[in-house]
Amino acid sequence: xxxxxxxxxxxxxxxxxxxxxxxxxxxxxxxxxxxxxxxxxxxxxxxxxxxxxxxxxxxxxxxxxxxxxxxxxxxxxxxxxxxxxxxxxxxxxxxxxxxxxxxxxxxxxxxxxxxxxxxxxxxxxxxxxxxxxxxxxxxxxxxxxxxxxxxxxxxxxxxxxxxxxxxxxxxxxxxxxxxxxxxxxxxxxxxxxxxxxxxxxxxxxxxxxxxxxxxxxxxxxxxxxxxxxxxxxxxxxxxxxxxxxxxxxxxxxxxxxxxxxxxxxxxxxxxxxxxxxxxxxxxxxxx
Numbered sequence: 214x215x216x217x218x219x220x221x222x223x224x225x226x227x228x229x230x231x232x233x234x235x236x237x238x239x240x241x242x243x244x245x246x247x248x249x250x251x252x253x254x255x256x257x258x259x260x261x262x263x264x265x266x267x268x269x270x271x272x273x274x275x276x277x278x279x280x281x282x283x284x285x286x287x288x289x290x291x292x293x294x295x296x297x298x299x300x301x302x303x304x305x306x307x308x309x310x311x312x313x314x315x316x317x318x319x320x321x322x323x324x325x326x327x328x329x330x331x332x333x334x335x336x337x338x339x340x341x342x343x344x345x346x347x348x349x350x351x352x353x354x355x356x357x358x359x360x361x362x363x364x365x366x367x368x369x370x371x372x373x374x375x376x377x378x379x380x381x382x383x384x385x386x387x388x389x390x391x392x393x394x395x396x397x398x399x400x401x402x403x404x405x406x407x408x409x410x411x412x413x414x415x416x417x418x419x420x421x422x423x424x425x426x427x428x429x430x431x432x433x434x435x436x437x438x439x440x441x442x443x444x445x446x447x448x449x450x451x452x453x454x455x456x457x458x459x460x461x462x463x464x465x466x467x468x469x470x471x472x473x474x475x476x477x478x479x480x481x482x483x484x485x486x487x488x489x490x491x492x493x494x495x496x497x498x499x500x
Contacts, residue, residue: 247475250468258464273469284454285443289473292451297477299361299435299447300428303368307424308417311374316405318375319382320391330379336372341433352438361445363438368428374420381416418488425481429474448474 250258253267277289284292318330348367352358357366386409394404410417432449439445446454452470456462 244475247468247472251465251472253465253468255462255464255466258468269465270469273465274473276463276466277469277473283457284446284451287444287446287451289448289451289470291444292446292448293473293477295361295445296429296447296449299364300425302365303428304421304424306365307368307371307374307428308421310369311371311420312378312410312413312417313405314375315378315382316409319379319386320388333372333375336370337376345434345437348434349437359439359441359445364428364431364435368424371424374424377420378413378416381413385416386412414488418485422482422485426478429478 246262249263249266251273252270253263254269254272257263257267274289280286280288280291314333318326318333349358352363357363390408390412391404394408399408430449431447432453435447435450436453439447439450448470452467452474455467455470
């Protein structure tokens with residue numbers, strides 16, 4: 214009987230491992246092809262899928278660094294710097310103010326609490342494409358159209374982040390800790406910054422990854438707001454410019470640009486993933 218249980222357990226474990234390995238392979242394989250294609254010449258890529266790297270990596274990246282007419286002489290480093298100027302402040306603002314808003318809705322009991330939460334929840338349902346005309350008008354009135362500020366400031370209002378942080382606070386934040394801090398004379402902002410934020414590290418790390426990826430990969434809004442400023446191309450705009458002429462596409466150059474685009478996202482993920490794992494291992498707030 215015991216041998217059957219061991220065999221059944223081993224079989225289940227083996228099947229689970231095979232499924233995990235298969236899913237891992239499906240996830241990693243596109244990145245591998247991306248890296249391989251960035252080392253190939255354009256004609257080799259057009260010829261079909263290649264599994265072995267080529268010798269054109271440095272040639273492709275040298276062309277990216279040189280810029281060209283397609284990208285208004287903006288090279289990959291300038292485009293990456295432009296994206297970082299937008300993405301880093303936007304991510305910080307999104308995480309901090311999203312957490313602050315979620316904290317207010319979770320901890321404070323005021324009359325319009327349900328209305329405020331319902332309004333934030335409803336805003337999540339509105340696509341960016343619907344509000345873009347009004348957003349453009351606001352940027353023109355405030356004289357920030359064509360500037361990086363138009364891409365950074367809206368990150369303060371991130372309903373998705375507020376929703377996620379509120380759900381996390383309802384299970385991972387002890388209100389008694391906040392009340393004890395108030396009794397000790399701690400002011401609200403000090404309580405939030407010194408006590409609440411450290412407890413939210415796993416959730417903040419998760420949202421920082423999502424926020425960074427969303428802001429970094431954003432093509433729609435920058436293409437409209439920064440259209441009059443060719444030197445302010447972000448990385449998605451830069452890669453899109455490389456693909457602009459379908460008759461003269463250099464696929465090796467395009468894949469090298471995509472590879473350069475993915476690198477900061479990988480760095481961001483591996484930097485913050487330890488906080489997510491640490492938060493899961495902790496299992497909650499100890500009272």
